[in-house]
Amino acid sequence: MVSERGLDVLRVIVQDYVASREPVGSKSIVDRYSFGVSAATIRNDMALLEEEELIAAPHTSSGRIPTDKGYRVFVNQLADLRPLSPAQRAAIETFLGSSADLDQVLGRTVRLLSQLTHQVALVQYPSLSRSRIRHVELVLLASSRVMTVLITDTGRVEQRLLDVSDELDEGFLAQLGSRLNATLGGLGLAEAAESLSLFPDQFPASEAAAVGRIASALIEQVLAHRQDRLVMAGTANLVRTEEDFSGSIYPVLEAIEEQVTLLRLFGEMEPDQNGFSVSIGKENASFGLGETSVLTTGYATSGGEVSRLGVIGPTRMDYSNNIAAVRAVARYLSRLLGED
């Protein structure tokens, strides 16, 4: 069994290794920390930690580095989160405030998070499935090209481009728009989809084709509503930490650029009671991200629902600081987007 001091040793090994990227030896530990015991004693503790597979030696005779399991134990012990530095708080504050486009808010948020953590930051778009149709607008872009815009009462705006094979005129489209608004306004998404599927029946055969196309585009739009998107920033940080990866970071970057992968990863994370979750190293192996750790937490959106944001970086990262940053940013974003 690992002793109390053993866990302390694990802690300093993680700290030092994260700071220096060098395997940590017993000597340097007794030099830099006041354990009150000799290097040989530390070595005995380290032998135990190694038996438990919390640390490992890269070469027969070198210092130790934490294993994924070691990081896991370390993170679970991280009860006391280091508070953010004043500079970091200030960065969040200045970022806040001022009116802005939703895209801009999410864009700024993700850049902020990336700067605070020096990692790749991710913010999932609000999902907002429990919303109601507020307004539908049809815009004629060219003689047979139409853009549909859908606005919901939770603030989601969806647009879509489509080709209707028939030629349409503005007047017809305006009239169609009014009828759609009269029919759909205030409906929930599921009801709206159903109503839309019946909608073209009201029209004479000559118009039904075009109306049908528009209606099915709107249905797609209504149902695709849940289809999440991500914004990402700070991929340069991954390159900066390139040496933390055994091979090339190219496949890692590729995996990260694949939004589908990340959304699946987000979906499979199991949040604790605070909505926070940490996934370390091999726990992400099935996503091609076996050498990275992912920290995510939920944030509240105006639909009263929850989306996620977080960071992804090499297993060897500053968990303490990054967890604090992710939490703080989520708190601020919730305040900005959520219901008061």
Added chain:
Amino acid sequence: MVSERGLDVLRVIVQDYVASREPVGSKSIVDRYSFGVSAATIRNDMALLEEEELIAAPHTSSGRIPTDKGYRVFVNQLADLRPLSPAQRAAIETFLGSSADLDQVLGRTVRLLSQLTHQVALVQYPSLSRSRIRHVELVLLASSRVMTVLITDTGRVEQRLLDVSDELDEGFLAQLGSRLNATLGGLGLAEAAESLSLFPDQFPASEAAAVGRIASALIEQVLAHRQDRLVMAGTANLVRTEEDFSGSIYPVLEAIEEQVTLLRLFGEMEPDQNGFSVSIGKENASFGLGETSVLTTGYATSGGEVSRLGVIGPTRMDYSNNIAAVRAVARYLSRLLGED
């Protein structure tokens, strides 16, 4: 003066160097191409090319690599563009078609371009400044939080979140929305901004504050209209070509992630009569991108205006293929977004 054959030699040096990343020697040239002269003759030509600073030797006694100036001459000579492969054409075709969100269209376009070129691809959002207001929608998200949505007849949709300090009720907001639509519908952007600045005067003092906030958000929105954005894909490709950069690619990636830099770069490019432009190596030095080349071209948007798209990658890139791909993708995107 560089002879005709000298330019041929330059061409094969660029080709071979791009393909192999190895300095090209006189021997390998006579082995691989049928110049009908001996290696010594090629060496004489290379000496001339070196005098003109079109090629350079990394070490005293090694093969030659093209200089930025050499690439420039090479690109200017590229009259005959290699047509895209059938597979590449097919990729563009399948990507086309099916209704889609504007964001999705641009997102797919940029991913497509990145895959075709194996470089970082960029697409600028349509600017659409010559458009007219189509519809304004106000959505109450929380008691004092409002989202404004602006739709123009060119298909641009802008949303914005703002806090009005007063508490508002739905009814008031709905009424305000109707009045705004009545006032602004059909106006051009400049007129709309002017009209909006006078708008709050119509309201009693008790309401003027809230209305003023909403109006100024809309003004921002109308005027910020030109403020362009970019979508980007394929940063992983930059990492793959890491060895083409003298130092770390970290600063390069940082520069590329800075949208402002890229927009400035886009703005300063000088298109030829086809709207195409190539900027090579040191020509981009002021943007921190002195070791990259940028290929861009315009595409038509529904406003009848032109935005740009292109790729950015190491100076050592396959110009012929990439130029063809950028042109082809722009053509397809124009067809998709532009007026028929």
Added chain:
DNA sequence: CATTGGCAGTCTGCACTTAAGAGTGCCAAG
């Protein structure tokens, strides 16, 4: 005057050796 073959000279890249340094594991003693 362009072209050619030959040859000396230069530089890189790789394999190999050597030396220094850091750290462990183990043991016997406190």
Added chain:
DNA sequence: CTTGGCACTCTTAAGTGCAGACTGCCAATG
């Protein structure tokens, strides 16, 4: 349980030598 000591292992850096590649120059040739 802790400690000091010591032999052993392994990495890293630096230095050496050699093979290979390419150029530059020159004198000869058509």
